[in-house]
Amino acid sequence: MIELYLNANLTPPCGLARQTADGSWTLVHPGHSECYHSAAGALTEARHLYLNSSGILDTFAQGECIRVLDVGLGLGYNALATIDGWLQSGSHARLEILSLENDEGLFQTLRSGTAPWQMGWDSVWLNLVKGLRHKGGGLWQATMLSSGGGALLWHVFLGDARSDATISELLKSGPFDYVWQDPFSPKKNPGMWATEWFSIMALAAAENACLMTYSVARRVRDALLASGWQVQKIPTTSHKKNWLRAFRLARAEDPT
Ligand SMILES: C[S@@+](CC[C@H](N)C(=O)[O-])C[C@H]1O[C@@H](n2cnc3c(N)ncnc32)[C@H](O)[C@@H]1O
Numbered sequence: 373m374i375e376l377y378l379n380a381n382l383t384p385p386c387g388l389a390r391q392t393a394d395g396s397w398t399l400v401h402p403g404h405s406e407c408y409h410s411a412a413g414a415l416t417e418a419r420h421l422y423l424n425s426s427g428i429l430d431t432f433a434q435g436e437c438i439r440v441l442d443v444g445l446g447l448g449y450n451a452l453a454t455i456d457g458w459l460q461s462g463s464h465a466r467l468e469i470l471s472l473e474n475d476e477g478l479f480q481t482l483r484s485g486t487a488p489w490q491m492g493w494d495s496v497w498l499n500l501v502k503g504l505r506h507k508g509g510g511l512w513q514a515t516m517l518s519s520g521g522g523a524l525l526w527h528v529f530l531g532d533a534r535s536d537a538t539i540s541e542l543l544k545s546g547p548f549d550y551v552w553q554d555p556f557s558p559k560k561n562p563g564m565w566a567t568e569w570f571s572i573m574a575l576a577a578a579e580n581a582c583l584m585t586y587s588v589a590r591r592v593r594d595a596l597l598a599s600g601w602q603v604q605k606i607p608t609t610s611h612k613k614n615w616l617r618a619f620r621l622a623r624a625e626d627p628t
Pocket residue numbers: 407408409418443444445446447448449450451472473474475478531532533534554555556561564
């Protein structure tokens with residue numbers, strides 16, 4: 373296993389970069405003593421769990437406007453793998469992503485394009501993160517066009533996901549068709565896996581929206597069920613037995 377101690381300008385201190393099994397890099401969070409990604413592969417997890425298992429790649433071929441809520445931007449893999457999938461598909465669909473992140477130091481390191489985990493990243497990814505521009509308050513934005521004529525609008529909103537400012541932003545930016553729920557584990561970050569949080573997600577999500585995550589813990593499934601989601605355990609492509617896919621159930625207030 374390859375590990376690097378970072379002396380970069382990461383705040384709060386994010387001590388250790390670690391190479392995962394597919395060659396992509398992750399970080400160990402010093403406070404949580406937990407990696408940002410599975411050791412099986414940061415990039416592989418983004419592609420297999422979030423893109424392939426959600427069906428979003430098929431939606432790129434058919435949809436007109438696809439909205440993705442990326443809960444926990446972190447090192448950027450899930451958001452950038454989503455944009456990559458959209459670019460590779462040659463989609464003409466509009467793609468809107470809202471990424472939530474409360475660690476501004478980590479976000480600024482991501483934007484630098486020289487973070488240790490960005491070793492080997494291609495120029496499209498680097499240009500995208502370096503192209504994120506401040507739009508005021510906690511909001512950052514990058515845009516691009518696909519070869520199929522589709523437009524990307526990528527927003528990053530900095531701040532606690534459960535703050536009033538973030539909730540107002542995500543209700544304004546939805547309804548989301550896909551949610552990538554990736555805010556550290558339920559054990560380390562329980563508030564982001566509670567009924568209150570999934571109820572906010574349900575409000576911000578479209579009917580039948582698909583939420584993907586790695587935790588199949590009983591309390592996570594119970595919290596989702598209690599807040600208007602139907603849950604499925606699905607087989608993984610890694611050493612872990614199951615991932616979780618959830619669909620937002622219809623509500624009386626949904627447009628007909
Ligand atoms: C496991 S990492 C996400 C990895 C990321 N999805 C990627 O593809 O690289 C979890 C991220 O969620 C962020 N996070 C955790 N709790 C949060 C909260 N309440 N509000 C906003 N971001 C949060 C953390 O700062 C961290 O960057």
